[in-house]
Each structure stands twice: as structure tokens, then as C-alpha cells.
Amino acid sequence: MKHTKIKELLSSDGAKTGVVAKGWVRTFRNSQFVALNDGSTINNIQCVVDFANTPEDTLKRITTGAAISVMGDLVESQGAGQKWEIQVKSLEILGDSDAEKFPMQPKRHSLEFLRANAHLRVRTNAFGAIMRVRSVLAYAVHKYFQDKGFVYVNTPIITGADAEGAGEMFQVTALDLNNLPKDENGYINYKEDFFGKHTNLTVSGQLEGETFAMALGQIYTFGPTFRAENSNTARHLAEFWMIEPEVAFNDLDDNMDLAEDFIQYVIKYTMERCQDDLKFLDQRLADEEKQKPQDQRSDMTLLEKLKFVLENNFKRVSYTEAIDILRDSTPNKKKKFQFPIDAWGADLQSEHERFLVEKHFKCPVILYDYPANIKAFYMRLNEDGKTVRAMDILFPGIGEIVGGSQREERYDVLVEKMKVLGIDEEELWWYLDTRRFGTAVHSGFGLGFERLVLFVTGMTNIRDVIPFPRTPQNAEF
Amino acid sequence: MKHTKIKELLSSDGAKTGVVAKGWVRTFRNSQFVALNDGSTINNIQCVVDFANTPEDTLKRITTGAAISVMGDLVESQGAGQKWEIQVKSLEILGDSDAEKFPMQPKRHSLEFLRANAHLRVRTNAFGAIMRVRSVLAYAVHKYFQDKGFVYVNTPIITGADAEGAGEMFQVTALDLNNLPKDENGYINYKEDFFGKHTNLTVSGQLEGETFAMALGQIYTFGPTFRAENSNTARHLAEFWMIEPEVAFNDLDDNMDLAEDFIQYVIKYTMERCQDDLKFLDQRLADEEKQKPQDQRSDMTLLEKLKFVLENNFKRVSYTEAIDILRDSTPNKKKKFQFPIDAWGADLQSEHERFLVEKHFKCPVILYDYPANIKAFYMRLNEDGKTVRAMDILFPGIGEIVGGSQREERYDVLVEKMKVLGIDEEELWWYLDTRRFGTAVHSGFGLGFERLVLFVTGMTNIRDVIPFPRTPQNAEF
Numbered sequence: 001m002k003h004t005k006i007k008e009l010l011s012s013d014g015a016k017t018g019v020v021a022k023g024w025v026r027t028f029r030n031s032q033f034v035a036l037n038d039g040s041t042i043n044n045i046q047c048v049v050d051f052a053n054t055p056e057d058t059l060k061r062i063t064t065g066a067a068i069s070v071m072g073d074l075v076e077s078q079g080a081g082q083k084w085e086i087q088v089k090s091l092e093i094l095g096d097s098d099a100e101k102f103p104m105q106p107k108r109h110s111l112e113f114l115r116a117n118a119h120l121r122v123r124t125n126a127f128g129a130i131m132r133v134r135s136v137l138a139y140a141v142h143k144y145f146q147d148k149g150f151v152y153v154n155t156p157i158i159t160g161a162d163a164e165g166a167g168e169m170f171q172v173t174a175l176d177l178n179n180l181p182k183d184e185n186g187y188i189n190y191k192e193d194f195f196g197k198h199t200n201l202t203v204s205g206q207l208e209g210e211t212f213a214m215a216l217g218q219i220y221t222f223g224p225t226f227r228a229e230n231s232n233t234a235r236h237l238a239e240f241w242m243i244e245p246e247v248a249f250n251d252l253d254d255n256m257d258l259a260e261d262f263i264q265y266v267i268k269y270t271m272e273r274c275q276d277d278l279k280f281l282d283q284r285l286a287d288e289e290k291q292k293p294q295d296q297r298s299d300m301t302l303l304e305k306l307k308f309v310l311e312n313n314f315k316r317v318s319y320t321e322a323i324d325i326l327r328d329s330t331p332n333k334k335k336k337f338q339f340p341i342d343a344w345g346a347d348l349q350s351e352h353e354r355f356l357v358e359k360h361f362k363c364p365v366i367l368y369d370y371p372a373n374i375k376a377f378y379m380r381l382n383e384d385g386k387t388v389r390a391m392d393i394l395f396p397g398i399g400e401i402v403g404g405s406q407r408e409e410r411y412d413v414l415v416e417k418m419k420v421l422g423i424d425e426e427e428l429w430w431y432l433d434t435r436r437f438g439t440a441v442h443s444g445f446g447l448g449f450e451r452l453v454l455f456v457t458g459m460t461n462i463r464d465v466i467p468f469p470r471t472p473q474n475a476e477f
Numbered sequence: 478m479k480h481t482k483i484k485e486l487l488s489s490d491g492a493k494t495g496v497v498a499k500g501w502v503r504t505f506r507n508s509q510f511v512a513l514n515d516g517s518t519i520n521n522i523q524c525v526v527d528f529a530n531t532p533e534d535t536l537k538r539i540t541t542g543a544a545i546s547v548m549g550d551l552v553e554s555q556g557a558g559q560k561w562e563i564q565v566k567s568l569e570i571l572g573d574s575d576a577e578k579f580p581m582q583p584k585r586h587s588l589e590f591l592r593a594n595a596h597l598r599v600r601t602n603a604f605g606a607i608m609r610v611r612s613v614l615a616y617a618v619h620k621y622f623q624d625k626g627f628v629y630v631n632t633p634i635i636t637g638a639d640a641e642g643a644g645e646m647f648q649v650t651a652l653d654l655n656n657l658p659k660d661e662n663g664y665i666n667y668k669e670d671f672f673g674k675h676t677n678l679t680v681s682g683q684l685e686g687e688t689f690a691m692a693l694g695q696i697y698t699f700g701p702t703f704r705a706e707n708s709n710t711a712r713h714l715a716e717f718w719m720i721e722p723e724v725a726f727n728d729l730d731d732n733m734d735l736a737e738d739f740i741q742y743v744i745k746y747t748m749e750r751c752q753d754d755l756k757f758l759d760q761r762l763a764d765e766e767k768q769k770p771q772d773q774r775s776d777m778t779l780l781e782k783l784k785f786v787l788e789n790n791f792k793r794v795s796y797t798e799a800i801d802i803l804r805d806s807t808p809n810k811k812k813k814f815q816f817p818i819d820a821w822g823a824d825l826q827s828e829h830e831r832f833l834v835e836k837h838f839k840c841p842v843i844l845y846d847y848p849a850n851i852k853a854f855y856m857r858l859n860e861d862g863k864t865v866r867a868m869d870i871l872f873p874g875i876g877e878i879v880g881g882s883q884r885e886e887r888y889d890v891l892v893e894k895m896k897v898l899g900i901d902e903e904e905l906w907w908y909l910d911t912r913r914f915g916t917a918v919h920s921g922f923g924l925g926f927e928r929l930v931l932f933v934t935g936m937t938n939i940r941d942v943i944p945f946p947r948t949p950q951n952a953e954f
Contacts, residue, residue: 067916142619156945171650188655218516238672239635438579
């Protein structure tokens with residue numbers, strides 16, 4: 001018999017006879033009240049079991065985590081907190097769950113414990129909510145760009161190019177490491193590898209994306225990217241998903257406008273569609289905040305923070321202005337920064353970004369026009385000869401969420417820069433072709449998807465917003 | 478000055494003064510007519526240059542591939558084939574394109590030549606159309622599942638599990654291959670590698686996906702998967718995108734219904750939104766067919782084939798029935814099959830699948846209930862003890878496009894099967910947990926995205942429907 005999703009049952013517009021629900025038992029009280037969840041919503045449906053007429057053996061098997069199927073009537077609930085419940089007429093145990101052994105008992109588990117059980121943590125309220133929010137956010141990303149006529153491009157994951165320098169790379173090989181083919185000089189002979197050369201996992205699809213933007217006009221990527229850096233922090237993953245739009249004829253101002261509009265859209269879309277999940281996560285964060293000393297608590301709740309981002313323009317500040325603000329700031333004068341700011345040209349550290357966003361401006365900030373020598377080779381050089389048309393978007397509690405730039409479209413300037421940095425022109429012949437044939441102003445940015453999910457869910461460790469996190473010493477599942 | 482996309486200009490509902498268009502020159506005729514394309518549509522807009530009042534030097538630089546900006550009036554076109562054209566008032570060369578050197582001249586290029594220029598081939602009509610269709614198909618995939626309440630799950634790309642056995646795997650490592658750490662027995666010490674163990678690129682997200690389906694009910698993945706097989710064919714890639722839905726409480730019939738409904742939806746959605754691109758690809762295929770001898774030509778045009786799939790149910794045939802049909806078939810009797818079919822239990826080869834789909838049924842076919850010993854360990858064993866609840870969907874011209882099954886939800890049966898096949902229980906402890914705690918009937922399938930794009934675009938080589946194909950000896954770009 002066809003079952004109905006619990007989300008549908010809970011939003012029914014009337015009583016119904018003979019409904020079937022299937023799901024997993026969250027709790028079972030008084031041998032009578034089953035809280036049943038099927039993942040379609042964070043809310044459970046209460047199933048009232050006729051315990052007098054249910055075999056003792058069946059009642060015993062209604063344990064947390066068991067899969068059951070119930071048939072009965074959907075009626076108005078007498079209890080508080082739910083409009084509808086099921087008066088059960090028949091109940092079937094589909095799959096048992098040994099109460100002694102099932103790790104996800106209805107109590108508070110540590111996030112560390114839940115990470116070690118990433119295959120089961122999604123059966124908790126919090127992780128069910130996070131994963132549904134993540135999914136809706138991902139869809140909002142596609143919807144935003146597709147509605148604007150952007151073309152989704154799957155740039156390669158395995159790449160022979162390693163010139164971008166965005167970070168340490170993982171190597172990909174089909175060679176037998178216990179029996180490596182060597183050349184006459186004793187070096188590994190990559191000609192015998194699958195691709196006939198040394199290959200890595202991509203750190204960014206930007207360069208390939210640019211070639212498509214220079215034909216299709218507006219494109220975006222949304223795929224996994226990788227860093228082999230030994231960063232054991234709450235903000236870094238070895239494998240994460242990145243969104244990279246690239247637009248022909250856009251300058252840096254257009255790029256900032258796009259990024260701001262995009263972020264506001266996807267947050268708004270998700271707030272409208274994930275109300276129950278976000279309400280739960282809002283409460284979860286509020287409970288967590290209560291554990292903190294008063295002066296470390298956030299001024300705003302999660303939902304207030306999200307609304308704030310929607311309703312306020314991001315503050316646009318040049319790097320040079322930011323340096324002035326930081327140099328004159330109290331923490332700098334009182335030597336509270338680990339890296340004191342005394343001269344133009346310094347790379348901004350997390351502590352500086354947090355000061356600007358959380359203390360000084362108290363809103364999302366777009367920093368732009370950075371010194372050329374702390375940014376990537378492909379960023380467009382300004383007339384001053386020392387800054388480039390880069391922009392980073394900084395979010396409260398998250399830090400950098402977007403990094404982007406107007407690209408250097410001038411062939412000669414780009415080649416000169418590559419020479420200075422020792423980047424091989426021959427390896428990037430195809431990238432340079434975009435500047436050889438019909439070059440034009442263009443811009444783009446990269447947004448780390450998990451950092452966005454962190455912000456929207458109010459979680460604080462990036463390992464908790466991706467199904468199976470990959471970090472140093474951890475590739476379980 | 479803000480420019481307007483050519484797609485918008487071409488669908489204008491009236492004449493307009495002072496419009497700006499930016500794009501790349503496709504052709505320039507009679508020193509007067511520029512065919513300009515910006516990737517927003519396959520259609521060019523004709524820009525009529527006032528050649529008497531345009532400097533000779535500028536006219537010379539209007540070459541195929543050059544990026545230009547034009548300002549002028551949108552007026553009704555006198556010429557055939559377009560409703561609107563731009564009477565140019567001013568024209569700016571943004572980026573030159575040396576006519577002697579630009580590889581994408583307006584003539585017919587071989588597909589091999591275009592593959593070697595994958596960064597530029599998207600500037601041709603055919604590849605622009607293919608990439609736009611691919612993008613819309615990808616969006617249709619997300620829209621279908623999200624509208625039905627499925628949760629999008631990003632299963633891991635780097636995996637420590639290699640038990641699934643779907644194919645040869647690429648190894649991922651951060652070790653220095655010229656200086657590998659060894660253990661006391663002379664073997665590589667993977668404890669010193671980034672993840673502290675041997676890791677590979679995923680061949681499927683199914684097993685991880687199942688753990689999420691058993692909590693969220695309905696999930697789907699859509700991400701890159703990898704095969705290190707040395708298959709240099711028109712149907713195989715080393716890196717390709719796969720869609721894998723997984724649904725709790727679905728049996729094999731539900732699974733077939735879902736797959737069929739899904740495929741019909743995404744094709745319909747794309748046909749409605751990519752009319753111009755598909756019309757071009759339809760004509761392209763028709764032109765190609767004309768080169769073939771009469772008896773090898775297809776009965777249907779591309780658009781007819783797509784419509785046929787929408788309007789006809791897929792034929793569902795058991796493996797056992799299929800074997801009977803094949804055994805009694807003319808090619809089998811006349812010994813035309815390379816692999817003759819004489820007994821139940823034979824694995825079906827491409828030639829058999831093609832006979833069933835293209836000659837016998839002449840429509841998409843779903844084969845189900847395969848012999849257990851030619852299918853994967855996780856497929857549910859039937860009551861007969863020798864077949865499993867597997868299903869493959871076969872498409873004309875493509876072969877297998879979907880492979881799926883009802884999963885073995887019974888812990889004991891699954892463990893027994895793993896023992897027989899020598900699959901390590903300890904390595905898959907987390908997978909087995911789904912059967913230990915609240916197991917239930919569930920089903921899913923995998924669809925190779927590029928094979929779907931092949932079918933919808935009418936292309937014949939899978940390297941032509943992904944931006945930058947990865948195949949043996951090829952990881953350029």
C-alpha cells in the first residue's frame with residue numbers, strides 16, 4: 001500500500017481515513033505514543049498505538065531507530081504541538097534497532113561523536129535540518145544562475161594544469177606505487193601513467209571557466225575542489241564544493257553587484273523554504289549561546305543575522321581604507337593583534353578581517369583593490385601599477401566567503417606577470433588563447449559553498465555542514 | 478554603458494534606439510554585415526555597419542573571433558531569417574582576433590580538431606548548443622528531484638572505501654612519489670599519507686547515499702565519478718558526472734517508475750527550453766545522416782527520437798525473457814553475434830542490448846531480474862535464489878543509460894553475500910549499520926549524465942558532450 005510522506009500528512013487540510021506512514025521511530029512513550037520521522041520534514045508525526053490490542057512482542061520492538069510502517073486514521077491531535085496525529089490500526093516492524101546498540105539515542109551527543117558516526121548523524125534533528133538546508137541552498141544556487149541565463153559548466157576535476165597556485169594539490173595516479181616506472185634518470189616516468197602525464201585534483205575551475213565565459217557570456221561552475229594543506233581548523237576541508245561564476249564584459253563593480261545579489265537571493269530563497277529547519281537551528285544556536293559568558297554571546301540570533309544580510313548592503317571598502325582603519329584601531333594601538341598593522345602592503349589575517357566585519361563595520365564587507373603582490377597572477381592591474389582589481393567578501397563569524405576579481409584581459413600585461421612569477425606560458429597556452437583571440441573585460445568570483453552553509457545554519461565547524469568531511473587523517477566512509 | 482543580451486534583443490517586442498550589444502564576430506560580409514554572437518543564444522544578431530563613416534582600420538579589425546561592442550538602433554531587418562537587426566552608430570574593437578591564426582574559422586572543422594581545441598570549440602554553433610543543452614538538462618535534474626522533495630547529497634569524491642567494485646580506481650595521494658615512506662616490510666606506509674590511509678577517487682556515491690536515504694527518505698547525488706579503465710571508446714570517459722537517486726521504501730517497480738518518469742521529465746523540460754539549440758542539432762544530425770548509405774540511416778530525426786521517448790512507455794522485459802528472445806533471434810541463429818547466446822546466465826554484451834532495443838523492441842527497454850552472479854553484491858536476491866532485483870535501462874544508439882536495483886535490506890543475506898565475494902565487512906561497517914538499525918526496503922539507480930546528453934544532442938562521441946574530456950592519455954586543459 002502506498003504511503004504518504006509525513007510532511008504531507010502534517011499539512012493535511014482535513015482528517016483522513018486509512019493513511020499509511022513509513023519512517024523511523026524517534027521516541028516511544030507510555031507504550032502508546034510513537035514519534036515517527038521519515039526525513040521529509042524535521043517534524044515527527046505522533047502515532048497513537050492501540051497498546052491493548054498490539055502484541056507485547058511488537059510493542060517491545062518499537063525502539064528508537066527502528067523502521068516501521070503504520071496504517072490508521074489521520075485525526076486532529078489532542079496533544080499540544082501538533083495539529084494531526086495517526087490513530088494506528090495496524091503496525092508493522094520493517095527493521096529492528098537494538099536499543100542497547102543503536103548509537104543515536106534520543107539524548108545530546110557531542111559533535112565529535114556525531115562526526116565519527118557521519119552515516120547515522122543525519123538521523124538526528126540537527127543534522128537532518130542541516131542537510132535539508134544545504135540541499136535547498138544548492139538548488140537556490142542553480143536557480144539563481146539559470147534564471148539569469150548563465151550556463152552551468154562542469155570544469156575538469158582531474159587536471160594536468162597546476163599553475164594556478166591556489167594551494168597544495170593532491171596527486172591522481174593509476175600507477176602501482178610499489179612498482180613505479182622510472183626513466184633513465186631515475187625519475188618517475190609519467191608517460192606510463194593513465195593520462196600520460198602528472199595529474200592533480202583541481203583547486204579551482206576558474207581558468208577553464210574563463211574560456212567558456214568568453215564564448216557563452218555568463219557561466220558558473222558548482223563542483224568539488226581540493227586542497228592538500230594540512231589545515232586542521234574549523235574552517236578548512238580537504239574536499240569542498242565551490243561555486244565559480246564568470247561573466248564576459250563585467251568589470252569589478254558589476255562583479256561585486258553580482259556577488260551581493262547572489263548571496264542575498266540564495267539566503268532569501270532558503271529562508272522561505274526551510275522555515276521549520278531554520279527555526280530549529282535558530283533555537284539550537286540560542287541554546288548554545290546560553291552556555292557562553294554574557295560578553296561572548298552574539299548580539300543577534302541566527303534568523304536575525306540572516307535577515308540582517310538581506311536587508312543591508314554590503315559595505316565596500318578599499319584595501320587602502322581598510323589599512324588606515326586597522327592602523328588606527330584600538331587593538332592595533334594596544335598591540336592586541338598577533339600581526340600588527342603598520343604599513344600598506346601587509347596581507348590581512350583572520351584577526352584583521354574579523355575586526356573589520358565584527359567590530360568596526362558590523363556587517364558584511366567587500367574589500368577591493370588589494371596590493372598586486374599578495375594576489376593571483378590573473379587579476380587585472382590597476383592604473384596605479386601596484387594594486388589589482390581583486391575583491392574579497394568577509395562575513396561575520398565566517399571570514400572570507402568570496403574571493404574574486406576582474407581578470408587581466410590584456411595579453412601583454414598578463415604574459416609579463418606570468419614571467420615575473422615563473423608561470424609556464426606553454427602549460428597555459430589555452431588560457432592565453434582567450435587573450436589572443438577576442439579578449440574582453442571579464443570578471444568572476446569563487447564562493448566556498450560550505451562556508452555559506454555554515455553561515456546559514458549557524459554551525460561553527462565546517463565538518464558539520466558536509467555529509468562526509470575529508471580532513472587530515474580522515475577519509476572514513 | 479550597459480549592454481543588452483542578444484537573446485533579449487532578438488525577442489524584442491519593438492524597435493529601440495540606443496541599444497548596446499557586446500559579443501564575438503562570427504562573420505563579416507561586404508564590409509557591412511556583422512553576425513554577432515554573445516553565447517546567450519545560438520542566433521547571431523546582424524549588425525549593419527555604416528562602412529562609409531567607419532575608419533578603414535576599424536573595418537579591417539572586424540574579423541572572425543574578434544570581441545566588439547556596438548551601439549545603435551534596433552530596427553526591423555530587411556534581410557531574411559531575422560526579425561531585428563542593429564543599425565550601428567558606433568563600434569568599438571574590444572579584442573582583436575588575427576584571422577590568420579584564429580583556429581575557429583567559419584568552416585566545417587573535424588570533431589577531432591575541435592577536441593584538441595576544447596577551450597575554443599564552444600565558440601562554434603554546435604558546441605555552444607551542446608553546452609547550453611547540457612546545462613539545461615543538469616538544471617532539469619535538480620528541478621525534478623527538488624520539486625519532489627528529494628534532498629541533494631554531496632557524497633565524497635575522495636574515498637577510503639574501495640569495496641564497491643564498480644571499476645578500476647584512481648589513487649589519490651599527497652605523498653612524494655620520488656620519496657615514498659616505507660614500512661618494515663618495504664611496503665608503502667600510507668599512515669604517512671594525507672588521510673592516513675590508501676585513498677581513491679569514487680566510482681559511485683551509492684553506498685554513502687543509501688545511509689542518507691535511510692534517514693532523509695529520498696535523496697539524490699549529482700557529482701563526478703571516475704573509472705581508471707583503459708577504455709578508448711566513444712561511450713567511456715575516465716571522469717564523468719553521475720546522478721544517483723536513492724529512495725527508502727521503494728521496491729524495484731517503484732524504482733523503474735521513478736527512472737522512467739525522471740528521464741521523460743528532463744527531456745521534456747529541455748525540449749521546451751532549448752528549441753533553437755535542438756533545432757540546430759536536429760539539422761546537424763540530419764546532415765550527418767545524409768553522408769551515410771541509405772540502409773544505415775536512422776528512421777527518425779533527433780527531435781522525433783526525443784518525442785518518441787516522451788510518448789512511449791519503456792518496455793519492461795525480464796532478463797529471462799530477453800535471453801529467450803535473443804536465443805531465438807535471427808542474428809543468433811545465423812551466428813552474427815560475436816558472443817552467441819545459448820544458455821541462461823550469459824552476461825549481455827553491447828551487441829545484444831542493441832539488438833533488443835534497436836531491432837526487436839524499437840524503443841527504450843528496461844531489463845530486470847538479472848542472474849545474481851553477474852551483478853553487484855548489494856542487489857536484493859529474489860525468492861528463486863538465483864536472480865536479483867536489478868534493472869538496466871537501454872536506449873537506442875546509447876546502450877545502457879541507467880543501472881539500478883532494489884537493495885538487499887536483509888542483514889544476514891547481505892553479509893553472507895559479502896563473505897562469498899570476499900568483501901571486507903569491517904571496511905563497510907558503516908554500510909552494514911543501515912541494515913543493523915532500522916533497515917527497510919529501498920532502491921535506487923545511477924544515470925550517467927553524459928550518456929543522457931549524448932542522447933538529447935544526437936552526438937555520437939561522449940567526448941563531445943563534456944567541456945574537457947578525460948580519457949586515456951588525455952588530461953589537457
